[in-house]
Amino acid sequence: MRNYQSQPEQGVGEPRVKDPSEERGRITVNEGKPRPLFFTGKRPKRDRHSRHKVSFFHFRNYEPAFKYFTEQVLDADFVPTPTPTRATIKRGEEMSADYVCTPFKHIIGDYAAALDQGADTLVQVTGFCRLNYYGELQEMILRDAGYDNFQMLNFSDVATGKVRDYVAYCKKVVNPNLSIPNGVKNLLGAYRMVEHIDAFRDRYLANAGFEVEHGSFDRVRKEFISAMNAATCNADIEDGFRRAMDALDALPTRKPVDPVRVAIVGEYYTAQDPNSNLDLEQKLLDMGVEVANYMSISNFNLHYNAKAMQASIAEYSSYDMGPTSTFNIAYAKRAAEQGVDGIVHIKSAGCTPEIDVMPVLQRLSRDYHVPVLFLTFDTQTSDAGLDTRLEAFYDMIAMRKVR
Amino acid sequence: MEAYLGIDTGSISTKGVVIGPDKKIIARSYLWTEGDPSGAVRRVVDDLRSQIDLNEVHVMSIGTTGSARRLVGAMLDAQVVKNEITAHAVGTTFLHPDVRTILEIGGQDSKIICIENGIAVDYAMNTLCAAGTGSFLSSQAHRLGVEVEEFGEIALTSEKPANIAARCTVFAESDLVHKLQVGYEKKDVIAGLCRAVATNYLNNVGKGKKIESPVVFQGGVSKNVGVVHAFEEALGKKVIVDPDGHLMGCFGAALLAADAPKMRDEPFKFDIDDFEFRTREVVCGHCANHCEIVCVYRDQDLIDSWGNRCDRGAIKVK
Numbered sequence: 060m061r062n063y064q065s066q067p068e069q070g071v072g073e074p075r076v077k078d079p080s081e082e083r084g085r086i087t088v089n090e091g092k093p094r095p096l097f098f099t100g101k102r103p104k105r106d107r108h109s110r111h112k113v114s115f116f117h118f119r120n121y122e123p124a125f126k127y128f129t130e131q132v133l134d135a136d137f138v139p140t141p142t143p144t145r146a147t148i149k150r151g152e153e154m155s156a157d158y159v160c161t162p163f164k165h166i167i168g169d170y171a172a173a174l175d176q177g178a179d180t181l182v183q184v185t186g187f188c189r190l191n192y193y194g195e196l197q198e199m200i201l202r203d204a205g206y207d208n209f210q211m212l213n214f215s216d217v218a219t220g221k222v223r224d225y226v227a228y229c230k231k232v233v234n235p236n237l238s239i240p241n242g243v244k245n246l247l248g249a250y251r252m253v254e255h256i257d258a259f260r261d262r263y264l265a266n267a268g269f270e271v272e273h274g275s276f277d278r279v280r281k282e283f284i285s286a287m288n289a290a291t292c293n294a295d296i297e298d299g300f301r302r303a304m305d306a307l308d309a310l311p312t313r314k315p316v317d318p319v320r321v322a323i324v325g326e327y328y329t330a331q332d333p334n335s336n337l338d339l340e341q342k343l344l345d346m347g348v349e350v351a352n353y354m355s356i357s358n359f360n361l362h363y364n365a366k367a368m369q370a371s372i373a374e375y376s377s378y379d380m381g382p383t384s385t386f387n388i389a390y391a392k393r394a395a396e397q398g399v400d401g402i403v404h405i406k407s408a409g410c411t412p413e414i415d416v417m418p419v420l421q422r423l424s425r426d427y428h429v430p431v432l433f434l435t436f437d438t439q440t441s442d443a444g445l446d447t448r449l450e451a452f453y454d455m456i457a458m459r460k461v462r
Numbered sequence: 463m464e465a466y467l468g469i470d471t472g473s474i475s476t477k478g479v480v481i482g483p484d485k486k487i488i489a490r491s492y493l494w495t496e497g498d499p500s501g502a503v504r505r506v507v508d509d510l511r512s513q514i515d516l517n518e519v520h521v522m523s524i525g526t527t528g529s530a531r532r533l534v535g536a537m538l539d540a541q542v543v544k545n546e547i548t549a550h551a552v553g554t555t556f557l558h559p560d561v562r563t564i565l566e567i568g569g570q571d572s573k574i575i576c577i578e579n580g581i582a583v584d585y586a587m588n589t590l591c592a593a594g595t596g597s598f599l600s601s602q603a604h605r606l607g608v609e610v611e612e613f614g615e616i617a618l619t620s621e622k623p624a625n626i627a628a629r630c631t632v633f634a635e636s637d638l639v640h641k642l643q644v645g646y647e648k649k650d651v652i653a654g655l656c657r658a659v660a661t662n663y664l665n666n667v668g669k670g671k672k673i674e675s676p677v678v679f680q681g682g683v684s685k686n687v688g689v690v691h692a693f694e695e696a697l698g699k700k701v702i703v704d705p706d707g708h709l710m711g712c713f714g715a716a717l718l719a720a721d722a723p724k725m726r727d728e729p730f731k732f733d734i735d736d737f738e739f740r741t742r743e744v745v746c747g748h749c750a751n752h753c754e755i756v757c758v759y760r761d762q763d764l765i766d767s768w769g770n771r772c773d774r775g776a777i778k779v780k
Contacts, residue, residue, distance in 0.1 A: 451547030
């Protein structure tokens, strides 16, 4: 590749010294490949393919898995989304309608930031609610906002749901030379990585509230995520995970025999993403609580048995009420049966399926005598109200436990 | 005599009590916050000081609560800084040990606390909407040209309360204007408004909660007999209103202060007028998050700061 960057000896405002070949016009020659004799039209895409720069939205700490998927499965470049800040959220808010679900605002803010970083392909996933329309809407909004040099890898464009069609779609949009055997092998690696990230999170939430040295758990978590970010093969993933888990177990803790335990259920994105729920998990951990957050890709996508879940809550709900409703009721029930001290239910403002879940959880709360705290999040940045509610909730369940 | 001070700084009013060793209230104060919590606290502290003899009463511990609890806690060097829900539960269960449900409607928020065997087991707080709170009532009183304090008595004189949509402040307001324009009597509209507050509360905050007797109603709005009556009608139960119901938050804070693990080294001298308290808002520039950090100064010394989200913007307090 020739370097068209400005030259060091070139002064400001002076025209760039052109290479002789440029004067003749740009002709690209595929070295080593004979020019076709008969086909003189547009060359097939696989021959004029340049690597795409793919970016996902920010979602909890799954970035390493997204990166692995992009680099090892799609065989494209990965552009990490910068850590969301108030500016990102504000941007997303400006680009979306006021009454859209909150994750939409966060995600479109991330997309804008990713495009500013030079990404040219944005990935959006598919789901069971309005999430299906997110990709298309976000693409239109971004184009209206003046971003025109990008494409969407929007999985809800694949209507059939067949693996073959997903592969064909990825080939069409991102990489026509995608290798199927390699892709399948590495997709399993990405699955493993997601499982490991979730397993690590669960162990972290159970113990980090009782750390002896402040910040020690967070340090191990950061090390784990950077090890996952650096992984390029299955061995790296397994090795990094095992070392991180050992390091986590080796940290000293001051955990009482019967700690205050809180379970978190709720809307898929907001319940998991610390940026969306004002770092609720950490706030609970800081109070010295053992936290269990059931919502994760592993629990909801990889190991989800819809039939068994529905059967386990037959007495509370006869029908599935939308994306995560059955899941949340089932896990809240499981938590109540295991004797947690409190359940926190999280939803984004205007999430209809989760509003339907609330009366059921209230019944659960009465039946099992476990308090449920309902929290609604929008793109607010002040956490004073949240702190008041959480503190009161903690005081309440802690006092109940003492008696 | 050892005593304990509790201060509750809410959005509309600031309350303070001093309790003795027998947990009886020996001084009380109730003033408007007027958007200036630190000024209101000074006035409340001065008011309390005038009611007690400092040579006899030694305030050994201070508790603060309410939405400005942190600021006030820093100003008074408080031993206990607690959220208002816990403070209310503690205060009320002390005075009414058998209470099962606490209804609380304040200036800008409303909450319900369910209690079993003297312990809070469930609570809810209004989230997105301020309909049916004290500030709504006072703005409607202003519209009707009636003092909010007289609201309750006027409502009780009505025989046929008007039906006012209670779902949302905006709807309630347009409904109210409509009812007035078509010729409803003012007292009927006021009674309807009181009923709307009760219905709104029960449909939003109290939704899904089992309301069992004895029911205690407190907060500023509990002083409105019209709303109390509307609650009794809606619930079909007797609703207890304590004469000190509006002070329950600061009473709870004082009780918590009395149980504080560590007392003050020397009694509180009620001398906050001698210091100048200043708050300064700093926007941290270390990353794009732009945390708004609030620093509180006593004269020239930084005594507390909050609002910071990460280590980079940490402001150390000596």
